[in-house]
Amino acid sequence: MPTASHLFCFFFFLCISFTDGIQLILVNNCKENIWPGILGTAGHETLNEGGFLLCSGEQTVLEVPEQWSGRIWPRQGCCFDETTGKGSCLTGDCAGLLKCQGVGGVPPATIVEMTLGTQESPLHYFDVSLVDGFNTPVSMAPVGGGVGCGVAACEADLNLCCPNNLVVKRGGKVVGCKSACLAAKNDRYCCTGEFANPKSCKPTIFSHLFKAICPRAYSYAYDDSTGLKTCRAPRYVITFCPPN
Numbered sequence: 743m744p745t746a747s748h749l750f751c752f753f754f755f756l757c758i759s760f761t762d763g764i765q766l767i768l769v770n771n772c773k774e775n776i777w778p779g780i781l782g783t784a785g786h787e788t789l790n791e792g793g794f795l796l797c798s799g800e801q802t803v804l805e806v807p808e809q810w811s812g813r814i815w816p817r818q819g820c821c822f823d824e825t826t827g828k829g830s831c832l833t834g835d836c837a838g839l840l841k842c843q844g845v846g847g848v849p850p851a852t853i854v855e856m857t858l859g860t861q862e863s864p865l866h867y868f869d870v871s872l873v874d875g876f877n878t879p880v881s882m883a884p885v886g887g888g889v890g891c892g893v894a895a896c897e898a899d900l901n902l903c904c905p906n907n908l909v910v911k912r913g914g915k916v917v918g919c920k921s922a923c924l925a926a927k928n929d930r931y932c933c934t935g936e937f938a939n940p941k942s943c944k945p946t947i948f949s950h951l952f953k954a955i956c957p958r959a960y961s962y963a964y965d966d967s968t969g970l971k972t973c974r975a976p977r978y979v980i981t982f983c984p985p986n
Contacts, residue, residue, distance in 0.1 A: 763808060764858050764866075765977035767885065769801040772878065772983035777817040779836050779847045783857075786811050792842030793817070796982075811857040815847045816878040816982050818917060832912045833877035850875020850910055850918035852896055854882050854980055866973045869894045871960040872952045875908075876900040877918040881958075881984040884975035891973035896956035897986040903955065905948065922948040933963035940964040 770776045776796050782788040789804055789812070796802060819832030820840075827840040834851040836842035847853075852875075856868035868882050881895035901909075904919035911917065922931040929935035933943035945953065949962040960969035 764806045764810070764975075765885075766804040766806050766814075767801060767977060767979040768796060768804065768814070769979060769981045770796045770798055770983070771981055771985070773798055774818065775820075776878065776982045777820045777831060777834075777840070778982075779815045779817050779834055779842045779851075780812065781842060781844065781846050782810070782812040788812070788842070788844050790841075792844060793836065793840055795820075795840075806858060809857075809859045809861070813846075813856070814854045814980060815851045816880060817847065817851075818877055819912070833910070833918045847874075849924050850920050851877050852880045854880055854894070856882070856978075864974060865890075866975065868971050868973070868978070869960045869969050870896050870956075870958070871969070872896060872900070872956065873921055873923070873960055873963055875910075875919055875921040875924055876904075876952075879983050879986070880980065882971075882978055882980045884973055885977045885979050886975070891975055892958075892971040894958055894969070894971045895984060896952075896959040897984050898955050900952065900955060903951075905951070908948070922946055 768778055775798055777793055778796055779793045780789045781792060789806065815834050817831040817834035820829060822829035822840045828838050830838050834847040836845040836847050839845060853871045855871055858866045870880055870882060876896065879897050879899055881893060881897060883893040884891040900919045901916045904916065908920040908925050909916055910920060929937050931946060937943040943964055945962050953961040
């Protein structure tokens with residue numbers, strides 16, 4: 743029978759586990775392999791050297807420090823040399839590297855963005871963004887409850903209904919859907935220049951389409967009201983190809 747000191751140590755360990763970091767559980771529910779890319783924002787480390795292979799049906803756990811900020815995105819159709827770690831991906835490629843090591847992914851790619859607390863606030867902020875386009879359905883949700891939590895997601899396959907002028911094909915197959923900003927390179931669509939504020943940058947016909955299909959995702963740069971989730975949980979699950 744456990745003694746009082748044993749119970750104290752057990753509960754102390756649980757508290758340390760919660761306060762010292764957060765778990766991100768990455769699950770590949772796709773029929774194809776996924777190579778998650780990871781990038782820490784300025785001043786934050788890049789986890790797992792920025793990338794790895796996650797086979798179909800597999801999952802892995804990332805231990806993340808409190809107040810970590812960064813992004814995770816799916817890379818598809820990758821082929822890497824086992825010795826050099828160099829190669830390429832059909833979507834989300836990061837300079838032809840298996841381990842992105844501080845290099846961001848080439849759009850279009852569905853991006854999970856998060857800031858897991860700051861010095862000013864313990865709250866976590868996260869979203870699934872289509873601002874850089876779409877390549878794979880993704881969701882992020884708290885595990886085991888949490889405070890004020892929601893689910894950020896684009897669970898539908900936007901590639902199936904992507905407008906012709908936004909489609910990205912490889913070998914005759916649609917592998918991604920560009921954002922209007924990426925396709926047009928226009929301040930109005932990119933929320934840059936004179937449109938770099940929420941008053942002048944409004945959703946376009948393309949962002950309305952993305953929002954209608956993926957209402958829980960960021961559809962354009964200032965989609966905070968419905969795209970950004972606020973939470974406080976010890977762990978989250980990021981699912982590639984979540985059940986729709």
